[in-house]
Amino acid sequence: MIFQKNGKSYTVCTVGAPVLREIAAPVAVIDDSVRQLASEMIGAMHYFNGIGLAAPQYGKSLRLVVIDVPGGNESGSPGEAMLLPRMPLTLINPEIVFASGDCDEKDEGCLSVPGLYAPVCRPSRVVLRSQLLDGEFIEIECGGLLGRCIQHELDHLDGKLFIDRLSPKNAREVRGDVDRLTRIGQTKNFRRNK
Ligand code: ZN
Numbered sequence: 488m489i490f491q492k493n494g495k496s497y498t499v500c501t502v503g504a505p506v507l508r509e510i511a512a513p514v515a516v517i518d519d520s521v522r523q524l525a526s527e528m529i530g531a532m533h534y535f536n537g538i539g540l541a542a543p544q545y546g547k548s549l550r551l552v553v554i555d556v557p558g559g560n561e562s563g564s565p566g567e568a569m570l571l572p573r574m575p576l577t578l579i580n581p582e583i584v585f586a587s588g589d590c591d592e593k594d595e596g597c598l599s600v601p602g603l604y605a606p607v608c609r610p611s612r613v614v615l616r617s618q619l620l621d622g623e624f625i626e627i628e629c630g631g632l633l634g635r636c637i638q639h640e641l642d643h644l645d646g647k648l649f650i651d652r653l654s655p656k657n658a659r660e661v662r663g664d665v666d667r668l669t670r671i672g673q674t675k676n677f678r679r680n681k
Pocket of ligand 1: 596597598599639640643
């Protein structure tokens, strides 16, 4: 069944889809097609109740990410103060130019790995360098859920999924679920439609 909102259906690629394993290409120029893609991806992210979506998850191997991170539990980083009021936000050719050396472990999930949640260890703070949809360049330190979301989404641009970052023990525990999701995805061409 295809669910529609405003006459529109949304599709997200799921684990097993080759596009999720590619190194995405930089966005060359921010034109109408890029703005249209960002707007559709924000629609899909909201419709699937995600807080972030990377273009490869939408079937486009491009270095573009949309995020809509909720406020209310900030870590006090300057990036949260600057960016949370501007959600939803589109990041063009985003990069992490610095990561703190610590390990902060929290559960993560992913629209491309439906229904699976597992703890992932990541630096608690990163410095994000990115262009925004209006052409503005930013470089700012991001922590808390925003910092984690940015790291998760940027991984997608390099063909990485959060299930690649689990401890050996957790990876063993979810292996059966990942195999099952991959098999289910195969019959649906690795796509979830809504
Ligand atoms: Zn994801």
